[in-house]
Amino acid sequence: MLSMNEALVRVLEQARALRAVDCDLESALGLTLAQDVVADADQPPFDKALVDGYAVRSVDLVRPPFRLELGETILAGQIPQRPLGDREAATITTGAPLPPGADAVIMHERTRRIGHTIEIEEHEIKPGLNRLPQGKVYRADDRLIPSGTRLTPATLGVLAAVGAASVRVIPRPRVAIIPTGDELVDFRQPPGPGRIRNSNAVMLRGFVDGLTSETWTSPILGDEPEALKEGLRPALDFDVVLVMGGVSAGQKDLVPHTLEALNVRPIFHKIRIKPGKPLWFGVGSPRADRPGPLVFGLPGNPLSVLVNFLVFVRPVLHVLAGAAADDDRIEVRLATRVSHRNTLTTYLPARILRESLVPGEPLRVEALDWSGSADLLSAAVADGFLILPEVKETYEAGEIVGFLPLR
Ligand SMILES: Nc1nc2c(c(=O)[nH]1)N[C@H]1C(S)=C(S)[C@@H](COP(=O)(O)OP(=O)(O)OC[C@H]3O[C@@H](n4cnc5c(N)ncnc54)[C@H](O)[C@@H]3O)O[C@H]1N2
Numbered sequence: 001m002l003s004m005n006e007a008l009v010r011v012l013e014q015a016r017a018l019r020a021v022d023c024d025l026e027s028a029l030g031l032t033l034a035q036d037v038v039a040d041a042d043q044p045p046f047d048k049a050l051v052d053g054y055a056v057r058s059v060d061l062v063r064p065p066f067r068l069e070l071g072e073t074i075l076a077g078q079i080p081q082r083p084l085g086d087r088e089a090a091t092i093t094t095g096a097p098l099p100p101g102a103d104a105v106i107m108h109e110r111t112r113r114i115g116h117t118i119e120i121e122e123h124e125i126k127p128g129l130n131r132l133p134q135g136k137v138y139r140a141d142d143r144l145i146p147s148g149t150r151l152t153p154a155t156l157g158v159l160a161a162v163g164a165a166s167v168r169v170i171p172r173p174r175v176a177i178i179p180t181g182d183e184l185v186d187f188r189q190p191p192g193p194g195r196i197r198n199s200n201a202v203m204l205r206g207f208v209d210g211l212t213s214e215t216w217t218s219p220i221l222g223d224e225p226e227a228l229k230e231g232l233r234p235a236l237d238f239d240v241v242l243v244m245g246g247v248s249a250g251q252k253d254l255v256p257h258t259l260e261a262l263n264v265r266p267i268f269h270k271i272r273i274k275p276g277k278p279l280w281f282g283v284g285s286p287r288a289d290r291p292g293p294l295v296f297g298l299p300g301n302p303l304s305v306l307v308n309f310l311v312f313v314r315p316v317l318h319v320l321a322g323a324a325a326d327d328d329r330i331e332v333r334l335a336t337r338v339s340h341r342n343t344l345t346t347y348l349p350a351r352i353l354r355e356s357l358v359p360g361e362p363l364r365v366e367a368l369d370w371s372g373s374a375d376l377l378s379a380a381v382a383d384g385f386l387i388l389p390e391v392k393e394t395y396e397a398g399e400i401v402g403f404l405p406l407r
């Protein structure tokens, strides 16, 4: 049986960024850029006024009189009609181009208007005052945003500024969620004797929200071989397939065989993790235009689904979307002693002790009481999971351990 880390390596070996597509800039937030973005022009495209006031030649104001004739008016969006003459000032607004010859702008609050002249109250006018020179921010053809960058609101703004209306990006994966099990009923219905509501599908949808370009939840599939096979078939068109339930050792645990019958090549089955030990992982046959789907058989217990999603599936969704595999683990200090079976990596629902936060110190965390991997309520009220590695059985209060926040 593989350790959790070995299994994660096997999974990530199969994960490659999806093929780049063209995307409208306005739909590209959060996606990964698959091209370099280059400046189409200097920024700013001309020497630009940074304040409302008067464009001047600083040489005219080295010694008194500090008075200049007023010439043309240049508003933002207009082009100066002529160079600035000797001892002349042009009225100018923020963002407008300086006229040739001008090398400084004086804020109008520092001047007094007298008829067709202005008197300047500020006497130290250095060349460059309140002027942003052409190309100061970047030059035409500079590489501004490299391929591989995640598009944030600010990078989208830069792309808009250079007119990149459509960009090459890595799309987010398409994900299929498939609940299986004869005992399941839709959560909107009363379960009836011996049956339970399908709670996992809604939970998984919540987790994948924002990480996919399309999420499809299939109807509940029963534990009948032919129906299961036909129900799973359309899911294999997706990039990632999340089948829930039916992967352990029961006589109705038909998912691994059925996936293999659909040409999904098994990579591993069962790993040293709790919850989630019976995890199954395989890769479907390549499609004409793209590689085969990555298929997870998630053990059906709600906490198995949850932990396996966070540990294995979420990093894969990031990698397919062109990003790095995320690792949100932080280090925390155990508030109480905890024990587990030292042959498995254990994820324990836990709570951050916010009442005893000490700035600069690791967070203190206590394990919650829980009734095993069917106990989704414990995770719903938890801040995250303590991670207890296989190496030893007991971790003492005060020890530093890993913690996976739930967000
Ligand atoms: N002989 C063995 N039995 C079991 C083993 C084992 O190694 N040998 N492993 C146990 C572990 S650990 C887990 S976890 C479960 C996983 O079982 P399956 O993946 O086959 O899942 P099911 O049996 O179908 O379901 C388990 C449990 O979860 C409930 N479930 C399933 N789907 C949903 C859903 N969509 N919403 C809510 N709850 C769901 C299901 O009713 C079961 O109670 O196997 C152990 N057994």
Ligand code: MOO
Pocket (backbone or CB within 6 Å): 273, 274, 275, 276, 277, 278, 299, 301, 303, 304, 373, 374
């Ligand atoms: O690995 Mo299972 O999730 O403990 O019940």
